[in-house]
Amino acid sequence: MDFTRVELSDDDAAFQAEARRFLADIVTDEVRRRDRETGDNFDEAVHLALGAAGYLEGEYQPEDRGGFTRIRRRIWELEKRRAHVPWVTWGTTIMVARSVGAFGRPELVAEVLPKVLSGHVRMCLGYTEPEGGSDIATCKTRAVRDGDGWVINGSKMFTTGAHNCQYTFLITNTDPQAPKHKSLTMFLLPLDLPGVEIQGIRTIDGDRTNIVYYSDVRVDDKYVLGDVNNGWAVLRGPLDAEHGAVAGIPDGLQDIAIMAHQGGFMSAAVDAVAAQVAPTVDDGSVAYRLGRSAARMEASLSTPSIFGRVALAQTMRDIGPDLMDIAGPASMLPIETPGAADDGASEYLYRFAPLAGIYGGTLEVFRNMIAQHVLALGKPNYSPPRTAS
Numbered sequence: 001m002d003f004t005r006v007e008l009s010d011d012d013a014a015f016q017a018e019a020r021r022f023l024a025d026i027v028t029d030e031v032r033r034r035d036r037e038t039g040d041n042f043d044e045a046v047h048l049a050l051g052a053a054g055y056l057e058g059e060y061q062p063e064d065r066g067g068f069t070r071i072r073r074r075i076w077e078l079e080k081r082r083a084h085v086p087w088v089t090w091g092t093t094i095m096v097a098r099s100v101g102a103f104g105r106p107e108l109v110a111e112v113l114p115k116v117l118s119g120h121v122r123m124c125l126g127y128t129e130p131e132g133g134s135d136i137a138t139c140k141t142r143a144v145r146d147g148d149g150w151v152i153n154g155s156k157m158f159t160t161g162a163h164n165c166q167y168t169f170l171i172t173n174t175d176p177q178a179p180k181h182k183s184l185t186m187f188l189l190p191l192d193l194p195g196v197e198i199q200g201i202r203t204i205d206g207d208r209t210n211i212v213y214y215s216d217v218r219v220d221d222k223y224v225l226g227d228v229n230n231g232w233a234v235l236r237g238p239l240d241a242e243h244g245a246v247a248g249i250p251d252g253l254q255d256i257a258i259m260a261h262q263g264g265f266m267s268a269a270v271d272a273v274a275a276q277v278a279p280t281v282d283d284g285s286v287a288y289r290l291g292r293s294a295a296r297m298e299a300s301l302s303t304p305s306i307f308g309r310v311a312l313a314q315t316m317r318d319i320g321p322d323l324m325d326i327a328g329p330a331s332m333l334p335i336e337t338p339g340a341a342d343d344g345a346s347e348y349l350y351r352f353a354p355l356a357g358i359y360g361g362t363l364e365v366f367r368n369m370i371a372q373h374v375l376a377l378g379k380p381n382y383s384p385p386r387t388a389s
């Protein structure tokens, strides 16, 4: 592993100082408190300010089109994390916007992209359905041709951020008779169309997500992305990005693991519990368990790419309860509750860890991907065992 420190040029150091100052001004305690309260992982005023200052464009565009250099991209990512910028909705928007850029008709790209960069347009992921999400190709939401346009009926589960977005990246089935990967068509569906209903769901860690119903939603043909029944080609890019199946650049300027951001909650909890118990550690078992949690955390944070995604979420699940146990009964009180041990950091980790191993693909699905695609062990076989005749 490369632990080299990057020496910043004067210009890059100035960029870092300016980014830090800018974020400190706009991401206030009140923004963070409100974000915890709503579970939105999004703040419109912050997002619009980032757009107006050009940070969204810098992040979206490649370097040769005026986007950040590799160094500045890394600085920007780290500064955003330090400031706890609400981030989920921009994460989905940037993935979808790239697909719109690649597969949208020119008039759709012109309608949408400038507003993505200014922050006025946000996009969410309409993949998962109430009856099953891991295999998203088994999509039941139907889009049927109707004159010049389409009529959409169905429902999507866990459409995170839909209530703060203007469009959803919607998987539909346009040919139920076809093999599943040849039956899909992608839409960039405006969420303000009649027949779209968004209902909030709160998850155990306090995040807000949504179930979205689509009832006879009429949409113009221009919102189709790519070719009809060839939605899988449109989906591949964002899915690969989410699954970490894109090759990393070996310059040390990006996260080691995918979903490393989420690992920040784990290091916050380990640090908070260590700070609480360290001054009085005279019990060998406490020191041992704290040390074991810290070592497991470091190992998971140092595990690369797709393996790291599994290691991080699994380690969060494993050490969360241990940290709470070390911190004692007051660790059951959540953040900002008077008397909470470690200010609720390990309690939050405990509630967040299960979700971190579900969204973007469950740990079981990721383990299968490693077995199949990295270790070449073949497809898992779920057929019942053969009985001797």
Ligand SMILES: Cc1cc2nc3c(=O)[nH]c(=O)nc-3n(C[C@H](O)[C@H](O)[C@H](O)COP(=O)(O)OP(=O)(O)OC[C@H]3O[C@@H](n4cnc5c(N)ncnc54)[C@H](O)[C@@H]3O)c2cc1C
Residues within 6 Å of the ligand: 124, 125, 126, 127, 128, 129, 131, 132, 133, 134, 135, 157, 158, 159, 160, 161, 203, 207, 209, 355, 358, 359, 360, 361, 362, 363, 364, 365, 368
């Ligand atoms: C907080 C949160 C936010 C989310 N945000 C979004 C979003 O914005 N957009 C969106 O579309 N979805 C979103 N999701 C949905 C998420 O992607 C799915 O929950 C996930 O892909 C699993 O699908 P499922 O819940 O339908 O479970 P299922 O696929 O029904 O799985 C049930 C169980 O079976 C196991 N399983 C399934 N298939 C396999 C397999 N092939 N091998 C081994 N085990 C398997 C799973 O691991 C799981 O334990 C979100 C989920 C959460 C919790």
